[in-house]
Amino acid sequence: MGNFKYYLTLAARNLWRQRRRTILTFLAVSLGLASFLVADSLMKGLDKQSIDNLITLETGELRLTAPGYIDIKEEDPLKKLLPKDQKLLALLAEDSEIAGLAPRLSFPVRVGNGWDEYPQEAVGIDPVKDTEVFKVKDYLVEGRWPEAGYEVLISRDTAKILELGIGDYLLMTTRTKSGAFQAVDMEIVGIVNTVNPNTNNQVFLPLAAAQEIVGVPDFLSQVDLRLAAGVDAREKAASLKEKIAGAGFQVETQPWQEMAEEFLQISKTKNAFIGIFLMMILLIATVGIVNSILLATIERTREIGVLKAMGMTEGNIVRLFLVEAALIGLLGSGAGLAIALAGEYYMVNVGLDMTEIIGNLDVGYPITGLIKGAWNPGTMVGGFFFCLLVCVLAGILPARYGAKKEPIEALRRV
Amino acid sequence: MSLLELKGVTKEYSRGRVSVKALRGIDLSIEPGEFLSIAGPSGSGKSTLLNLVGCLDVPTSGSIILDGEPLEKLNPQELALVRREKVGFIFQTFNLIPVLTAFENVELPLVLLKEDPKTIKDKVMKILEAVGIADLADRRPQDMSGGQQQRVAIARALVKEPKYVLADEPTANLDSENGKAVLEIMREMNERLGTTFIFSTHDQMVMDFAKRLVRLKDGQIISDERR
Numbered sequence: 064m065g066n067f068k069y070y071l072t073l074a075a076r077n078l079w080r081q082r083r084r085t086i087l088t089f090l091a092v093s094l095g096l097a098s099f100l101v102a103d104s105l106m107k108g109l110d111k112q113s114i115d116n117l118i119t120l121e122t123g124e125l126r127l128t129a130p131g132y133i134d135i136k137e138e139d140p141l142k143k144l145l146p147k148d149q150k151l152l153a154l155l156a157e158d159s160e161i162a163g164l165a166p167r168l169s170f171p172v173r174v175g176n177g178w179d180e181y182p183q184e185a186v187g188i189d190p191v192k193d194t195e196v197f198k199v200k201d202y203l204v205e206g207r208w209p210e211a212g213y214e215v216l217i218s219r220d221t222a223k224i225l226e227l228g229i230g231d232y233l234l235m236t237t238r239t240k241s242g243a244f245q246a247v248d249m250e251i252v253g254i255v256n257t258v259n260p261n262t263n264n265q266v267f268l269p270l271a272a273a274q275e276i277v278g279v280p281d282f283l284s285q286v287d288l289r290l291a292a293g294v295d296a297r298e299k300a301a302s303l304k305e306k307i308a309g310a311g312f313q314v315e316t317q318p319w320q321e322m323a324e325e326f327l328q329i330s331k332t333k334n335a336f337i338g339i340f341l342m343m344i345l346l347i348a349t350v351g352i353v354n355s356i357l358l359a360t361i362e363r364t365r366e367i368g369v370l371k372a373m374g375m376t377e378g379n380i381v382r383l384f385l386v387e388a389a390l391i392g393l394l395g396s397g398a399g400l401a402i403a404l405a406g407e408y409y410m411v412n413v414g415l416d417m418t419e420i421i422g423n424l425d426v427g428y429p430i431t432g433l434i435k436g437a438w439n440p441g442t443m444v445g446g447f448f449f450c451l452l453v454c455v456l457a458g459i460l461p462a463r464y465g466a467k468k469e470p471i472e473a474l475r476r477v
Numbered sequence: 478m479s480l481l482e483l484k485g486v487t488k489e490y491s492r493g494r495v496s497v498k499a500l501r502g503i504d505l506s507i508e509p510g511e512f513l514s515i516a517g518p519s520g521s522g523k524s525t526l527l528n529l530v531g532c533l534d535v536p537t538s539g540s541i542i543l544d545g546e547p548l549e550k551l552n553p554q555e556l557a558l559v560r561r562e563k564v565g566f567i568f569q570t571f572n573l574i575p576v577l578t579a580f581e582n583v584e585l586p587l588v589l590l591k592e593d594p595k596t597i598k599d600k601v602m603k604i605l606e607a608v609g610i611a612d613l614a615d616r617r618p619q620d621m622s623g624g625q626q627q628r629v630a631i632a633r634a635l636v637k638e639p640k641y642v643l644a645d646e647p648t649a650n651l652d653s654e655n656g657k658a659v660l661e662i663m664r665e666m667n668e669r670l671g672t673t674f675i676f677s678t679h680d681q682m683v684m685d686f687a688k689r690l691v692r693l694k695d696g697q698i699i700s701d702e703r704r
């Protein structure tokens with residue numbers, strides 16, 4: 064132990080002797096680690112926000128559909144519908160693990176102004192219940208929420224493209240369940256601009272109107288659920304399906320994780336990006352440490368000779384330089400962690416406004432605007448030790464190079 | 478039993494095609510407690526001989542026997558351990574570790590021998606007193622004169638009570654007064670502790686201090702006198 068203290072003193076003093084170089088390496092290590100941690104925090108925040116936006120604007124946490132609905136949704140979503148059964152809805156309403164339920168009926172439409180038209184998805188909503196699950200209403204930029212009759216809420220993008228505003232009529236064409244052609248004029252009562260680009264391609268209308276237009280009174284595409292805090296969507300999907308089957312209904316349940324599969328795929332690519340980032344710090348730290356230790360062994364060649372004459376073995380010399388590498392690593396990683404804490408505090412509480420940078424570009428994320436970071440204690444601990452380990456490992460090669468010097472050769476140099 | 482026994486030791490340095498015969502067959506025995514000077518002109522092989530005896534290098538041929546054990550059988554790691562336990566070094570250019578204080582420099586050999594802190598402290602202070610620089614214990618080499626630094630180096634060489642101390646031209650970088658003082662300390666330690674000293678020089682004043690004088694020329698011993 065006394066031995067280690069001696070090595071530590073020697074290493075610390077030598078680092079201090081070359082403080083300019085030490086500080087450079089220290090900065091490289093700490094900034095490398097800090098930027099990695101902050102980037103990871105942002106990615107995690109992005110994930111969290113994206114998932115949040117996906118759930119609160121698009122999928123809900125758990126979706127109930129008729130069996131087989133998922134497979135035919137793309138071609139003919141009206142083919143397999145869920146009966147709007149009061150008993151079923153009551154069963155859901157009574158479940159204490161369900162915090163909100165939103166019956167919806169969606170089908171493809173073409174919306175136009177009489178001249179241009181675009182394909183969109185019409186979503187029939189229960190004007191009251193829908194807000195128990197979804198937050199679309201929070202993103203109203205103009206007008207009001209559709210309440211009854213042939214009222215419609217469109218996205219700001221759609222309004223812009225079609226040059227329509229509040230009070231104008233939207234021409235909506237579709238096919239009824241029986242295949243008949245159907246065209247209706249809908250009064251635009253609200254314009255919405257959410258952070259989920261997917262809602263830009265949706266128009267919202269009262270459920271009753273939707274059912275009437277496609278000729279399926281008393282039917283729904285889905286019931287979307289919000290779960291009570293702490294309830295796992297996957298587990299609930301399974302248990303709820305059984306419970307409903309017990310009551311005599313055949314339904315399919317889908318947790319948000321399944322609905323967000325595509326998004327979670329993107330999340331994986333992003334993890335690869337983080338991996339590249341990690342390789343970069345690895346490189347920076349390695350180059351910094353190798354440079355530091357290599358130069359130290361060259362400058363202190365004579366000292367190495369003296370230490371060897373005193374009876375230090377190659378192993379002792381390697382250890383001496385590794386203590387130096389570890390010290391830089393420890394200080395650098397420590398400072399990196401501190402910087403990351405400050406940076407993440409900012410990212411979590413203030414965030415990064417992306418509108419300036421990317422505008423409302425659809426980048427594959429259900430997100431626009433302000434990106435906030437998320438705390439990543441696991442990555443912090445892991446990153447700290449990883450960085451420290453990299454520093455020590457990076458020191459091994461130059462340390463061994465230094466330790467290999469023959470004592471007489473080392474002593475001859477003046 | 479002799480402390481050191483050299484039998485037909487040669488050393489050849491080869492640099493590319495050129496090879497230099499630095500030592501050409503040295504036979505020498507050194508007894509415990511000797512105070513021996515190796516003298517000779519520049520290039521005669523003094524440093525080479527000390528390096529071999531100090532286990533810093535290995536002979537090209539011949540054998541060096543330390544305490545009855547031939548050194549040629551040892552690998553670098555084992556040679557390092559022999560140096561650690563048995564050999565003290567004093568260099569012409571002092572070679573103290575610049576970032577360490579006098580105390581810490583002297584402490585090093587004992588730390589390597591894993592002695593406990595209390596023993597270390599006692600031994601270091603005692604030897605610093607013996608060489609007359611106890612009051613400089615906390616100074617760094619850069620804040621000491623050459624003479625003071627060489628005393629620290631002597632203390633460092635002696636603190637572990639080695640079997641023998643090798644000093645390659647220990648006074649060459651000192652003025653005559655400091656040189657003399659350093660030699661007196663060395664001789665005093667030799668007499669008090671019985672430590673064997675082997676030092677090289679080409680300075681007549683230093684040779685006069687020696688109790689045995691071995692003269693080298695062109696890598697060979699040309700005289701060996703005791704007085």
Ligand SMILES: Nc1ncnc2c1ncn2[C@@H]1O[C@H](COP(=O)(O)OP(=O)(O)OP(=O)(O)O)[C@@H](O)[C@H]1O
Binds near residue numbers: 526
């Ligand atoms: N590492 C080496 N490589 C090649 N030649 C060497 C090496 N070391 C010493 N020599 C040569 O060996 C011979 C003896 O050198 P050595 O250093 O032992 O002499 P010395 O008596 O100590 O001289 P000085 O009084 O100048 O220190 C010299 O010719 C020298 O040039």
Ligand SMILES: [Mg+2]
Binds near residue numbers: 523524525645
């Ligand atoms: Mg010499």
